Amino acid sequence: MRIVWFRRDLRLSDNDALTAAVRSGEQVVCVYVHGSSWPTGRASLAWLSASLEALDGSLRSRGSRLVQLTGEATHALKTFATRFNASDVHCSRVWTPEGLTEERAVADALTEAGVALRVSEGQLLAVPDAVRTSNGRPFSVFTPFHRAWLGAWRPESALPAPARVPSPEVTPEKTASAIPDATERLRRWWTPGERGAQERLAAFVADGLASYDTTRDLPALHGTSELSPHLTFGEISPRSVVSAILAEHGEDVAAPFLRQLAWREFAAHVLLAHPETVSRPLRPEFEGFEWREDAQALDAWKEGRTGFALVDAGMRQLAETGWMHNRVRLVCGSFLTKDLLVNWRRGEEHFRETLVDHDPASNVFNWQWVAGSGADAAPYFRVFNPSLQAARFDPDGAYVKRWVPELGTDRYPKPMLDHATARMRALAAYEALKRTGAPPGPRR
Ligand SMILES: Cc1cc2nc3c(=O)[nH]c(=O)nc-3n(C[C@H](O)[C@H](O)[C@H](O)COP(=O)(O)OP(=O)(O)OC[C@H]3O[C@@H](n4cnc5c(N)ncnc54)[C@H](O)[C@@H]3O)c2cc1C
Numbered sequence: 001m002r003i004v005w006f007r008r009d010l011r012l013s014d015n016d017a018l019t020a021a022v023r024s025g026e027q028v029v030c031v032y033v034h035g036s037s038w039p040t041g042r043a044s045l046a047w048l049s050a051s052l053e054a055l056d057g058s059l060r061s062r063g064s065r066l067v068q069l070t071g072e073a074t075h076a077l078k079t080f081a082t083r084f085n086a087s088d089v090h091c092s093r094v095w096t097p098e099g100l101t102e103e104r105a106v107a108d109a110l111t112e113a114g115v116a117l118r119v120s121e122g123q124l125l126a127v128p129d130a131v132r133t134s135n136g137r138p139f140s141v142f143t144p145f146h147r148a149w150l151g152a153w154r155p156e157s158a159l160p161a162p163a164r165v166p167s168p169e170v171t172p173e174k175t176a177s178a179i180p181d182a183t184e185r186l187r188r189w190w191t192p193g194e195r196g197a198q199e200r201l202a203a204f205v206a207d208g209l210a211s212y213d214t215t216r217d218l219p220a221l222h223g224t225s226e227l228s229p230h231l232t233f234g235e236i237s238p239r240s241v242v243s244a245i246l247a248e249h250g251e252d253v254a255a256p257f258l259r260q261l262a263w264r265e266f267a268a269h270v271l272l273a274h275p276e277t278v279s280r281p282l283r284p285e286f287e288g289f290e291w292r293e294d295a296q297a298l299d300a301w302k303e304g305r306t307g308f309a310l311v312d313a314g315m316r317q318l319a320e321t322g323w324m325h326n327r328v329r330l331v332c333g334s335f336l337t338k339d340l341l342v343n344w345r346r347g348e349e350h351f352r353e354t355l356v357d358h359d360p361a362s363n364v365f366n367w368q369w370v371a372g373s374g375a376d377a378a379p380y381f382r383v384f385n386p387s388l389q390a391a392r393f394d395p396d397g398a399y400v401k402r403w404v405p406e407l408g409t410d411r412y413p414k415p416m417l418d419h420a421t422a423r424m425r426a427l428a429a430y431e432a433l434k435r436t437g438a439p440p441g442p443r444r
Pocket residue numbers: 216224225226227228229231232260261263264265267324325326327329330333351355357358359360362363364366367370
């Protein structure tokens with residue numbers, strides 16, 4: 001008997017671990033273990049709950065079901081494998097420091113019980129170990145990473161979902177779910193699960209990709225794929241995304257989108273090389289940066305009451321939908337870390353709690369990028385002006401009006417600060433770090 005341990009690969013299509021287990025010809029039990037370090041945010045937990053329900057439905061239509069276990073993966077899987085007399089546990093690798101630690105611990109625990117852990121790839125297009133500088137070191141600058149990354153993998157066709165997942169008749173009694181039900185609000189905006197992911201991808205390939213490079217910075221439009229939560233939970237593999245895109249479009253058209261997938265993999269690459277960056281700045285000179293403690297300002301930012309319409313629109317979009325357009329994430333991040341001089345970690349924590357696409361690597365990477373303390377980051381002198389950003393990327397105000405309907409009335413707050421003064425204060429604080437000045441980062 002085989003066990004498939006689902007982790008961040010909540011799909012049946014293009015799932016090497018599941019395919020290997022089914023191809024063994026043996027019976028297969030599919031499990032998910034609650035209790036690992038991710039996800040923890042309330043938005044991600046709601047998504048997870050809905051996604052597991054979808055996965056269970058897909059498995060049931062193929063003669064199986066999803067068994068949900070709680071507790072440490074080591075203990076839960078060892079006990080379960082022993083109880084079912086399983087010979088092998090199949091899983092997909094999770095390319096985070098914690099995911100790899102968990103994998104090693106599970107492998108050791110299973111070995112003690114005489115069970116083999118068989119690990120497949122699928123979370124990333126290029127295995128991080130295969131993307132190295134000429135000295136064999138990890139990259140810290142995006143442009144050369146991107147070049148090496150493009151040469152480290154090839155587009156491949158995706159595996160079909162198995163038609164049947166033969167499972168034993170005995171269903172385990174002790175299954176539990178420790179997660180909250182998905183909120184109605186989440187389902188108003190999203191369809192968590194593999195089918196929702198595939199529909200979103202098909203719509204993007206048909207209607208979005210060709211204009212992606214020109215519309216991706218315009219938050220009023222659905223100009224980006226909005227695949228991020230589906231990719232985060234592995235409801236669709238990046239290989240399936242690329243294969244669907246290249247089946248319909250040439251490489252030139254696909255290139256700007258592939259570049260964004262490269263940012264996703266660069267974030268994973270940087271976190272693996274620098275696990276300490278979850279809480280500490282990658283650039284050591286930022287250790288001494290004097291952030292301001294300002295609980296009221298932080299609350300105004302979280303609640304979308306800063307008086308800067310683009311910032312408030314973004315924060316309200318996040319609160320309502322669990323997602324925010326990338327251009328607006330950059331503006332909101334800049335406002336918190338530069339206009340308000342609040343530590344990027346407060347922003348990272350809030351996003352971790354509220355994003356449905358929360359990814360441990362991408363969130364930390366992008367917050368450090370915005371703050372100027374990260375890999376190949378925005379230089380300290382790039383302080384976004386929220387009003388100019390709105391004029392440029394939301395010229396007719398459609399986005400801000402959608403999320404801030406009281407704009408222009410007495411009910412909308414006055415700006416909480418003068419941007420020009422705040423900008424000067426930020427520049428003075430950053431210059432105090434006596435940095436020599438980093439070159440501007442590449443276009444995002
Ligand atoms: C402060 C801040 C925090 C962020 N936190 C997260 C996070 O927790 N999880 C997350 O997935 N993205 C995060 N991002 C990156 C980016 O904003 C989202 O990936 C993107 O908005 C998702 O929308 P989309 O799927 O329509 O993107 P598309 O433009 O369609 O891009 C396709 C895919 O590429 C990846 N991608 C695109 N841009 C980036 C980027 N800058 N960094 C890493 N991957 C990227 C995502 O997987 C995305 O789904 C953050 C950005 C900022 C500025």
